[in-house]
Amino acid sequence: MSMNPTRKRRLTIVLLVVAAAVVAVGLIVFALQQNMNYLFTPSQVQTGQASSYKTFRLGGMVKAGSIQRSKDSLKVTFTVVDASGSMPVEYNGILPDLFRDNQSVIATGHMDSAHFMATEVLAKHDETYMPKELKDAMAKAHEGKQVNEEAGQDKPQ
Amino acid sequence: MANWIPLWVHKLSSPPNFYRFAGVVRPWALGLALILGAIALYGGLVLAPADYQQGDAYRIIFIHVPSAWMGLFIYGLMAVASFISLVWRIKLAEVVAMESAPIGAAFTFITLVTGSLWGKPMWGTWWTWDARLTSELVLLFLYLGVIGLYHSFEDRRQGARAAAFLAIIGIINVPIVHFSVNWWNTLHQGSTVRILGPSHISTDMLWPLLTMMVATKFYYIASLFGRVRTDLLSMESGKDWVRQIAGAHGSADAVSAGRAEAAEREARR
Amino acid sequence: MSAFFAMGGYAIYVWPAYAVFFIVLIADYINPSLRRRRNLRELRSRMARQAARQQRNPSAP
Numbered sequence: 001m002s003m004n005p006t007r008k009r010r011l012t013i014v015l016l017v018v019a020a021a022v023v024a025v026g027l028i029v030f031a032l033q034q035n036m037n038y039l040f041t042p043s044q045v046q047t048g049q050a051s052s053y054k055t056f057r058l059g060g061m062v063k064a065g066s067i068q069r070s071k072d073s074l075k076v077t078f079t080v081v082d083a084s085g086s087m088p089v090e091y092n093g094i095l096p097d098l099f100r101d102n103q104s105v106i107a108t109g110h111m112d113s114a115h116f117m118a119t120e121v122l123a124k125h126d127e128t129y130m131p132k133e134l135k136d137a138m139a140k141a142h143e144g145k146q147v148n149e150e151a152g153q154d155k156p157q
Numbered sequence: 158m159a160n161w162i163p164l165w166v167h168k169l170s171s172p173p174n175f176y177r178f179a180g181v182v183r184p185w186a187l188g189l190a191l192i193l194g195a196i197a198l199y200g201g202l203v204l205a206p207a208d209y210q211q212g213d214a215y216r217i218i219f220i221h222v223p224s225a226w227m228g229l230f231i232y233g234l235m236a237v238a239s240f241i242s243l244v245w246r247i248k249l250a251e252v253v254a255m256e257s258a259p260i261g262a263a264f265t266f267i268t269l270v271t272g273s274l275w276g277k278p279m280w281g282t283w284w285t286w287d288a289r290l291t292s293e294l295v296l297l298f299l300y301l302g303v304i305g306l307y308h309s310f311e312d313r314r315q316g317a318r319a320a321a322f323l324a325i326i327g328i329i330n331v332p333i334v335h336f337s338v339n340w341w342n343t344l345h346q347g348s349t350v351r352i353l354g355p356s357h358i359s360t361d362m363l364w365p366l367l368t369m370m371v372a373t374k375f376y377y378i379a380s381l382f383g384r385v386r387t388d389l390l391s392m393e394s395g396k397d398w399v400r401q402i403a404g405a406h407g408s409a410d411a412v413s414a415g416r417a418e419a420a421e422r423e424a425r426r
Numbered sequence: 427m428s429a430f431f432a433m434g435g436y437a438i439y440v441w442p443a444y445a446v447f448f449i450v451l452i453a454d455y456i457n458p459s460l461r462r463r464r465n466l467r468e469l470r471s472r473m474a475r476q477a478a479r480q481q482r483n484p485s486a487p
């Protein structure tokens with residue numbers, strides 16, 4: 001391939017664009033990797049893994065019955081739990097529509113003594129979609145199955 | 158061209174033949190897209206029940222997910238066509254690659270906007286720097302990069318070659334978008350519809366989704382073929398077959414657009 | 427019918443999403459047709475000019 005100046009210039013442009021694309025993708029992947037590390041579960045926070053971060057994200061499930069809304073403001077307190085830990089959270093703002101008992105949430109904020117002061121609360125939902133009737137029927141079937149299994153265990157062999 | 162390519166492919170890829178072929182296929186593809194799209198919309202907006210968690214807000218899925226699939230599908234196709242155009246220098250492959258980019262960008266843009274409109278009420282935010290959302294944004298930038306690079310060269314074939322390079326490099330992003338929800342702990346949930354294993358969606362919601370997926374595929378064919386026809390005409394504007402088409406069009410709508418020119422010709426005679 | 431348009435209270439999110447879908451795709455679809463018409467018109471006027479030139483000077487290519 002002969003290298004006249006125009007061709008050389010074009011080749012340089014192409015190489016620069018390719019290099020820029022690679023660097024951009026690399027940076028984004030790196031940033032995401034870092035970003036994801038900011039997410040801690042309540043038990044990880046309790047074992048001090050988040051102590052080096054001033055602001056971090058707390059992920060877990062809203063403990064059933066723990067939501068307490070203030071009567072005269074947007075202030076709300078609730079507890080986020082994971083398999084072995086729990087963390088009280090305070091938040092002042094509008095909550096997503098999916099925010100409710102047993103919903104996965106990701107809260108951004110900082111620790112204030114033993115409380116997590118959230119500045120943003122996001123609800124995470126799963127990839128399942130079905131009508132309410134089906135969900136209820138499945139929940140019922142599941143309960144029934146559990147009852148049957150328990151009953152089966154009690155049966156003399 | 159490589160001699161192992163079947164003769165009919167060779168014949169079809171000649172610009173005048175493909176121009177005619179695309180002209181025949183295009184109305185059928187658009188018709189199917191509209192019919193299937195209407196069925197999918199009726200199924201998704203009217204027949205499908207509300208979701209147990211999200212109520213009616215989940216109905217955005219019927220355009221969000223098919224658009225997201227198209228964004229990835231078109232990117233893959235564009236990269237393959239780019240590769241073919243670089244290696245075998247087939248003009249048609251180059252045109253297909255370059256004209257796929259705006260359609261892919263349109264679908265990716267739709268995905269981002271509808272996702273944002275869905276994320277606000279459900280997640281509680283319009284946007285978050287989550288792995289799925291960020292990689293989808295990178296996909297849009299890649300499309301815009303391909304379009305921009307293509308038009309930044311004075312010589313369009315040179316531009317197409319540079320843009321094809323970027324399209325091929327950018328293919329790394331496609332698996333990143335797809336697997337981001339598995340590789341990182343993201344706010345965006347995992348895949349609902351799976352090719353392997355059961356889908357996480359009830360049948361009355363699944364069929365409108367899949368119907369819309371097929372409709373968007375047909376739409377892509379219709380849109381692409383229209384774009385390719387336009388490009389082939391302007392690329393080959395010096396050739397006889399294009400002049401014939403221009404002439405035929407001229408006599409067909411001489412009453413409207415061509416009147417001035419016709420009058421001019423008359424005056425010169 | 428009004429329940430349908432209300433979308434369970436999510437109308438302000440659902441309908442704009444569908445509007446964006448249709449507006450973007452319609453724009454995508456008609457863009458090349460307009461371009462094609464313009465190109466053909468330009469080509470026709472170029473052809474007309476060439477024909478006129480040829481008539482005035484038949485020996486030229």
